[in-house]
Amino acid sequence: MKIWEKNIRKVVPYVPGEQPKGEKLIKLNTNENPYPPAPGVQRALQEMDCDAFRKYPDPAATILVEALAREHSVKPEQIFVGVGSDDVLAMAFLTFFNSDKPLLFPDVTYSFYKVWADLFQIPYETPKLDEEFRIRIEDYQRENGGIIFPNPNAPTGLAEPLSFVEEMLKSNPDSIVIVDEAYVDFGGESAIALLEQYENLLVVQTFSKSRSMAGIRIGYAIGSPSLIRALNDVKYSYNSYTMNLPSQILGAEALKDRAYFEASTHKIIQTRERAKLRLKELGFVFPDSSANFIFARHPQVSAEELFLALKEKQIYVRYFKQERLSEYLRITIGTDEEMEQFFAFLEAYLAQK
């Protein structure tokens, strides 16, 4: 080993999920939205003048921040924007979790929490979800250096009611509590309603799921002005100009069309509810999802084998080869046509078992 190699930061490299390419494939593996962004986004794209690209973008992303403030009926100084909610969450870990006491998050949850905690050398503990994959509030009623959980949780899809989030906050007046609401628009209750009472609450949302804009990378946090100021201070020490001009323009544009947003999330919810009935008929069991995916297992079928059989037919779902999860598949809700093909395959597969 060369001497300079000794100073290289060692991390367990995260391997990004499969992004298969092809015309005919059915992609139900990364919780993307099956519908395009609001029509205004295409229009705004067409009208964009690339001469504006030669200048630095507004570091404060004012047009997007103001549109988000209007959307959520909060003040602009309560909004922090980033390059996807991963950027927002990573920045929040770096900014807020600087305690010797452990950060707490569930054992079964978004896998990146552990990665950021390791990267920034944050001590953490991961209390176990109960048998039904529910968060046990008593595990979070103890000394800690911060709390984060998704609501709805991933990959289970289970949502907790607002009363649960409030109990979490009441039990933890000395900690910053982050609620990661990536999937909230598909049936969860947002903790934004609690922001006025709890200055230590940060709510994180994204354009990647319900807004159909994963490819544009926009995430945001909503919180008290003091939390948002702290996030911005750290962000400006890291990279002042993260959000490029197209993201700012297209993000603000997407927020204008509430009718489209509601119609497309409603369509996904309806497809999901129908999918639940079909899965049940086929003998699958699953937590009752409030997200744009269902986390299901079949008592008579190996999840891994089914995953591989689906993949062979160009139908991609997500399989986690790890403790507590290895009997399950996470199935993103696609269009009705995609789900039809998925179920047609399942029926044939189960019939020959």
Added chain:
Amino acid sequence: MKIWEKNIRKVVPYVPGEQPKGEKLIKLNTNENPYPPAPGVQRALQEMDCDAFRKYPDPAATILVEALAREHSVKPEQIFVGVGSDDVLAMAFLTFFNSDKPLLFPDVTYSFYKVWADLFQIPYETPKLDEEFRIRIEDYQRENGGIIFPNPNAPTGLAEPLSFVEEMLKSNPDSIVIVDEAYVDFGGESAIALLEQYENLLVVQTFSKSRSMAGIRIGYAIGSPSLIRALNDVKYSYNSYTMNLPSQILGAEALKDRAYFEASTHKIIQTRERAKLRLKELGFVFPDSSANFIFARHPQVSAEELFLALKEKQIYVRYFKQERLSEYLRITIGTDEEMEQFFAFLEAYLAQK
């Protein structure tokens, strides 16, 4: 102070530079390119189908990485891309500078180096440039935890020859040496030529200056596959999907038009050389810039007063109120018309002094 506030990371908040808005203003303050991006960029923008936005972008930004590899005649595994060179540099600080020995960079240089060192708690020392604003190589021939310098340097505009960079590398076989080449296309010599011999060299470039795409946020590093792998490992632990789809497409597109790139950088260089003559005639003194700006002072004129007088006429240049720099103005090279107006003002201003 609330208990949770104690765990918030304290940073000296960086305040981003002024981005004045208005039709008539002349913006010579942030080293932006006065010409639009290559015409293909507008075309690619018009042809983009926003349906693709619903999916996550390629985390490896393959189309852009491959285009950059072709552009610089290196292998794709020698290229790391980020959201502007600030993102690339911040990631490089986090990845490579984990020593107890001090990181070394000049006292007069890009102001963000200090900010990142503070953010990541990296010890550093800043050897003084000599009287002529030159880097003294002997200051870097000592034990250190890494070296970084821009070439050409900012805000001086001074370029060092390749032989200087090679001497730096020869003197520091045990350190990672980063050469920040944000301005290299305006007359510097790139250290890319040294990559084959020095595995500890990382060269960083950007689309924000010579490619007229500051608003799109693309920066990149070129180095040995082992350095690039280490950067990617850390990057994937931080945020897998940083580069949005428009950046990947438009960045790759911009690289296709070498003739446009050469013509527009050539135009800026010619304008700069004429500006040097005019400035000299008017009694200004300045280091001989190889960048898209000139760092000039006038022995009889207060830089701060001139800065304010220019600003009043809607002509923006950059003034640094700090040691060694407070007698200077950093003037970005604009179009010939913009420079004409700038000089017309200067002549009138100096005539009445």
